[in-house]
Amino acid sequence: MSKYITKRVLVSLGTLIVILFVLFLMLDKMPGSPFNDEKLTEAQKALLYAKYGLDQPFFVRFAKYFIAMIKGDLGVSYVISKNKAVADLVAAPLWLSIRIGARAMLLGTVLGLLLGIAAALNHNTWIDTLCSFVSIIGVSVPSYVFALLLAYYIGFVLKLTPILFSSKNVAASMILPTIALSMFPTANISRFTRSEMIDVLNSEYILLVEAKGVRQGGLIFRHALRNTLIPIITIMGPILVNLLTGSMVVEKVFGIPGIGMLMVQAIQNNDYNVVIACAFVYSAMYIAMMLIVDILYGVIDPRIRVAKGSA
Amino acid sequence: MINFKKPLSLALAAMLLVGCGTSTDAGAPAEGTDAGTTDAAAPADAGTEAAATGAPEEVVVAFDADLSTMDHHIATDGNSFIMQSMCYSGLMSLTANGQPTEELAESVDVSDDGLVYTFHIAPDAKWSNGTDVTANDFVFAWQRLADPDLASEYAFILETIHVVNSSEVVAGEKPVEELGIKAVDDKTFEVTLSLPCDFLLGLMAFPSFFPLNKEFFESQGDQFALGVDNMIYCGPYNMTDWKQGESYTFTKNPDYFKNDPDAAETVVFKFQQDTQTAVLDYQSGNIDVVKLQGEQVDMYKEDPGFTNRLQGYLWYIPVNLTVDKLQNLNLRKALHYAIDRETIAANVLKDGSIAAEGEIPVELATGPDGKDFRETAGKITEYDPAKAEEFYKAAVEELGGDVTLDLLYEDSEASSAVAVNLQQQLQTNCPGLTVTLNQKPKKTRLELMKTQQYELGLTRWGPDYADPQTYMDLFLSTNVSNNQGRYNSAVYDELVLKATQGEDATDSAKRWADLVEAERVMVAEDFAVIPIYQNGGAMLISTDIKNVNFHSAGVDDYRHIYAN
Amino acid sequence: MSEIIKNTHEPVLGDGYSKEDFVFVQQGERLNDKAYKATSYWRDVWSHFSKNRGALVGFVIILIIIIFAIIGPMISGHSYDTIIIEHQSLPPKIPGIFGGVERGIDVYAQKGVTDVNYWFGTDYNGRDLFTRVWQGTRISLLVAFVAVIIDIAIGMSYGLISGYFGGKVDMVMQRFAEILNGIPTLVIVTLLGLVLPSGIWSIIFALMITGWIGMARISRAEVLKLKESEYILASKTLGAKDFAIIFKDILPNIFGQLVIMAMFSIPNAIFTEAFLSFVGLGIQPPQASLGSLISDGYKSLTIHPYQIATPVIVLALLMLSFNLFADGLRDAFDPSMKQM
Numbered sequence A: 001m002s003k004y005i006t007k008r009v010l011v012s013l014g015t016l017i018v019i020l021f022v023l024f025l026m027l028d029k030m031p032g033s034p035f036n037d038e039k040l041t042e043a044q045k046a047l048l049y050a051k052y053g054l055d056q057p058f059f060v061r062f063a064k065y066f067i068a069m070i071k072g073d074l075g076v077s078y079v080i081s082k083n084k085a086v087a088d089l090v091a092a093p094l095w096l097s098i099r100i101g102a103r104a105m106l107l108g109t110v111l112g113l114l115l116g117i118a119a120a121l122n123h124n125t126w127i128d129t130l131c132s133f134v135s136i137i138g139v140s141v142p143s144y145v146f147a148l149l150l151a152y153y154i155g156f157v158l159k160l161t162p163i164l165f166s167s168k169n170v171a172a173s174m175i176l177p178t179i180a181l182s183m184f185p186t187a188n189i190s191r192f193t194r195s196e197m198i199d200v201l202n203s204e205y206i207l208l209v210e211a212k213g214v215r216q217g218g219l220i221f222r223h224a225l226r227n228t229l230i231p232i233i234t235i236m237g238p239i240l241v242n243l244l245t246g247s248m249v250v251e252k253v254f255g256i257p258g259i260g261m262l263m264v265q266a267i268q269n270n271d272y273n274v275v276i277a278c279a280f281v282y283s284a285m286y287i288a289m290m291l292i293v294d295i296l297y298g299v300i301d302p303r304i305r306v307a308k309g310s311a
Numbered sequence B: 001m002i003n004f005k006k007p008l009s010l011a012l013a014a015m016l017l018v019g020c021g022t023s024t025d026a027g028a029p030a031e032g033t034d035a036g037t038t039d040a041a042a043p044a045d046a047g048t049e050a051a052a053t054g055a056p057e058e059v060v061v062a063f064d065a066d067l068s069t070m071d072h073h074i075a076t077d078g079n080s081f082i083m084q085s086m087c088y089s090g091l092m093s094l095t096a097n098g099q100p101t102e103e104l105a106e107s108v109d110v111s112d113d114g115l116v117y118t119f120h121i122a123p124d125a126k127w128s129n130g131t132d133v134t135a136n137d138f139v140f141a142w143q144r145l146a147d148p149d150l151a152s153e154y155a156f157i158l159e160t161i162h163v164v165n166s167s168e169v170v171a172g173e174k175p176v177e178e179l180g181i182k183a184v185d186d187k188t189f190e191v192t193l194s195l196p197c198d199f200l201l202g203l204m205a206f207p208s209f210f211p212l213n214k215e216f217f218e219s220q221g222d223q224f225a226l227g228v229d230n231m232i233y234c235g236p237y238n239m240t241d242w243k244q245g246e247s248y249t250f251t252k253n254p255d256y257f258k259n260d261p262d263a264a265e266t267v268v269f270k271f272q273q274d275t276q277t278a279v280l281d282y283q284s285g286n287i288d289v290v291k292l293q294g295e296q297v298d299m300y301k302e303d304p305g306f307t308n309r310l311q312g313y314l315w316y317i318p319v320n321l322t323v324d325k326l327q328n329l330n331l332r333k334a335l336h337y338a339i340d341r342e343t344i345a346a347n348v349l350k351d352g353s354i355a356a357e358g359e360i361p362v363e364l365a366t367g368p369d370g371k372d373f374r375e376t377a378g379k380i381t382e383y384d385p386a387k388a389e390e391f392y393k394a395a396v397e398e399l400g401g402d403v404t405l406d407l408l409y410e411d412s413e414a415s416s417a418v419a420v421n422l423q424q425q426l427q428t429n430c431p432g433l434t435v436t437l438n439q440k441p442k443k444t445r446l447e448l449m450k451t452q453q454y455e456l457g458l459t460r461w462g463p464d465y466a467d468p469q470t471y472m473d474l475f476l477s478t479n480v481s482n483n484q485g486r487y488n489s490a491v492y493d494e495l496v497l498k499a500t501q502g503e504d505a506t507d508s509a510k511r512w513a514d515l516v517e518a519e520r521v522m523v524a525e526d527f528a529v530i531p532i533y534q535n536g537g538a539m540l541i542s543t544d545i546k547n548v549n550f551h552s553a554g555v556d557d558y559r560h561i562y563a564n
Numbered sequence C: 001m002s003e004i005i006k007n008t009h010e011p012v013l014g015d016g017y018s019k020e021d022f023v024f025v026q027q028g029e030r031l032n033d034k035a036y037k038a039t040s041y042w043r044d045v046w047s048h049f050s051k052n053r054g055a056l057v058g059f060v061i062i063l064i065i066i067i068f069a070i071i072g073p074m075i076s077g078h079s080y081d082t083i084i085i086e087h088q089s090l091p092p093k094i095p096g097i098f099g100g101v102e103r104g105i106d107v108y109a110q111k112g113v114t115d116v117n118y119w120f121g122t123d124y125n126g127r128d129l130f131t132r133v134w135q136g137t138r139i140s141l142l143v144a145f146v147a148v149i150i151d152i153a154i155g156m157s158y159g160l161i162s163g164y165f166g167g168k169v170d171m172v173m174q175r176f177a178e179i180l181n182g183i184p185t186l187v188i189v190t191l192l193g194l195v196l197p198s199g200i201w202s203i204i205f206a207l208m209i210t211g212w213i214g215m216a217r218i219s220r221a222e223v224l225k226l227k228e229s230e231y232i233l234a235s236k237t238l239g240a241k242d243f244a245i246i247f248k249d250i251l252p253n254i255f256g257q258l259v260i261m262a263m264f265s266i267p268n269a270i271f272t273e274a275f276l277s278f279v280g281l282g283i284q285p286p287q288a289s290l291g292s293l294i295s296d297g298y299k300s301l302t303i304h305p306y307q308i309a310t311p312v313i314v315l316a317l318l319m320l321s322f323n324l325f326a327d328g329l330r331d332a333f334d335p336s337m338k339q340m
Helices: A002-029 A042-051 A058-070 A086-121 A126-140 A143-157 A167-173 A175-201 A204-211 A216-254 A259-268 A272-300 A302-310 B002-045 B047-053 B078-087 B135-146 B153-160 B166-170 B214-223 B275-283 B295-300 B329-338 B341-349 B373-377 B385-399 B413-429 B442-450 B469-475 B490-500 B508-525 C002-008 C041-051 C053-075 C107-111 C129-165 C167-182 C185-195 C200-226 C230-237 C242-278 C290-298 C306-333
Strands: B058-063 B092-094 B100-102 B105-110 B116-121 B181-185 B188-192 B237-243 B247-252 B266-271 B289-291 B306-318 B404-410 B434-440 B459-461 B529-541
Touching (some): A002 A058, A002 A272, A086 A126, A086 A175, A086 A272, A143 B275, A143 C290, A216 A259, A216 B275, A259 C185, A272 C167, A272 C185, B058 B275, B078 B247, B116 B135, B135 B188, B153 B166, B341 B413, B404 B442, B442 B459, B490 B508, B508 B529, C041 C053, C041 C306, C053 C129, C129 C200, C129 C306, C185 C200, C200 C242
Antiparallel strands (some): B105 B116, B116 B188, B247 B266, B289 B529, B306 B529
């Protein structure tokens, strides 16, 4: 197992370096420049390029960036917060986004599982239909529409929560974004749980357990749920990625200074170093999640562990 | 199997309810604890204020663009300038109606030929660390602005006011020490110009000309102005909190020598891109000043806090003259006459924008006769569908067929709305013309226009100072950076240069007449530039907020804002 | 239960039964095996599918939406891009159903618009929303279908080749897919949006560039399963070339899977397009898509909620019915899941 994990980690690191290179290349080929305000002259632009080393050949810049990055230096921002170190600029938003994302994921998983199980146990009844309806709404209404509706009804009409984010009151101002973001995981997980659960409940080993006279609650949670959970772990990765994308718009609606908003701003302003840092952070999180999901999958499902151990 | 389902499903349903219950419960205590921390934090935060005034008075202003820098020499955007002028002052400041008045300067002497300005700095003007604001701080600041190594986007502004040697210093041909400024003594700052400048005093309120303390600046190294601890202030407020992407807090500087006793204790600038939630928060009473966009303008125009202001920004289309078909004068005339500017301003934008009557906005500059430039120059744009059709027919004949034009614009809400309406108007009024729309992010649009990779492009220019020259300079054939359409007219060049640097530069009346004529040549004779509208701005300002001063040329002033 | 089991082992006769209690039956009857008509694979699929009510409903809704997307813009009597600035933001008005009233005010009367009824209302520029919604549906469906078909073509070939050859080829191809997948889609599409000319094809390209990876993964997994099976071995022994095996023997067997996957991808593609519109990278105005209509409607959600309601409802219906349809299709294709 540990050998497998080591190998996977090394491959992931290699992938990340290539991704960094590709990002660098894409930004290099992109039209526009961080320094193209209306009033800047060509001479000044050239000076700024020289000052920030943007006039050097592509590979020199990449090598320099890569070496500095290993030392923890991600360069400075050119536009968004001029001359601020990107590492400082990214850290706080990243932490905030992770906190909101994790809460949304947790809430989504719990609600999704409950809805899914309830639907499966009441297959083809009104409860099932209701759960399906909720999950369809969750996947088909964009999260920003939800976000604004929540802000309007819960924040503005009922005045239960703050509308806009405020760092003086982080926990309360995270409630609405968390709910808005959790819609998508809730919907997906409940749908998936439902169909897995129905499968498992109809499988022979559950019939066997039933025949043995195991009591109902225990039956579900000891046998059915565990086997339902395994495939659900496989969809966690894509859901988390989707959550990251969703966070960009939800952050905008609630004015949360998160990593998604920072990246959108950076892309709009051609702030190269910030774009690269944000995109790289996203990629790293994505690959890390894939890795964790793979490893978890092995831990939970003994068959895979055995198969990989012998391979 | 059927028999165990029901009780279990009931149990699960119950669990669901409990689950919901707990999650709400989990929310509630979280709120509770949070309220606790706020309470705990608030007295600590506002301890001094609370002691002084009883209740801290806080004004929250929502901005839809973020602060980009507090370093006033590299700042380029309006919001950064606004925040900088909270905590820094210039030699002069602008009164509510836009007239320059002394701020850090106690008095100003102007030589008879208008070439030497001597500023006497007030003895009480101090930095927030207690040291005096001296003439050397200005010398250092201006030299830094001109320094080619810094490559400040606003370095040109020194050339605009004709400081001696400014062009050479900015271009790197002379050392910064040769810039025409000097510290006569600690409190006397002298500026020497190569040509007189009518609008110099007003510009002294612009952040690019603000002072900088050399000693402090050097002690900060590359950290200068990156955080509240890396700055010292010389204005009515100190910046006390900097939360990037969220909010920026300014607290009254009790030691400032020209303190406005009415001004709010704390001013918070909150960054909120989505105006809908910002307006909801305004209606909940958490925000005092907020901008409106699109439909919101119609919705809230009856609101007691509704305010319309006119901005100096002029939106126009510089026709790309390097494109063959657009070199056809009849086609350009057709475009000019086909646009119904009134409808765009009044029915599409509705935010107080007005139809452009020429390339120079109204309320920008007052001529030697005391009249607004526009009043003197008159309305030189015209909407006339009949003429448009006629000129378009002529153009089709000359060009040998119908024309397709591409309209480039940026992805803001206002620009998109204007662009689709322009498309409709052009296609309706020039039957046969096809206009395709091309929407790009602002930075890309600018890049495409600067490199002439466009046909028609909707762009804007914000005046840096209250004089038509800020617009006229753009279209000189020598201005490679800003003359996006590559307008090249000997007549226009001669008129503008004569007025700004040549024989008429010293004669205000003649200078004015030259500029009026130059604008007419460009807009109504060559039809090289199609003015569309002058930007308005609709805002909601809470009725108990007073003293926000908007300036159409210059930086909006929140230094005297207060809440009743 | 145990008692019953015990009883079955007791001797049957005795206990008051006599031979007279039993008679011979079916003597002299000719017993024939009933010959059922042989059913083809597709017939079988159809019979499963048609029994699935949800799937049928989904199918019908999709059909209705497609029909509206085709004829909707024609029957409204308006064009999707005609701006009538005097008719700005009129609420829906269908005599007998919607009165054109918003916040208690009859906006039509207020603005003096008496001669037209806009069924879904109008937008900020006074364009008819009914026409725009169906026009937008048309564009969204077109974008989604084309993107997904290209996805299948690329993803399937990629997965088949990668899975079939295995080893080094597989390693390299998988790493490539992983890298492409590792870059956030938003970054890719944003950068593409800056480079590519604006329009439908750029959106399709943007959707495609990461969309095929999922297809590739599925087809690869299927190939890995199938390539060890006997019929492939047989084909190989008979001297079939690699590509013949891939495309003639394996492909038909995984096609059903891919069709299902495609049905699930279509609503996702529509949704992604909506997201692109929200970050300003969608379709170019005055053209409309469901995504751009939603993002336009969003801007006045708190003021004119009806402007966002119709495109969201159509989008939700599309997502719902494609999901139901795909579910039904999956069950029909895969008999092992038919009890669901």
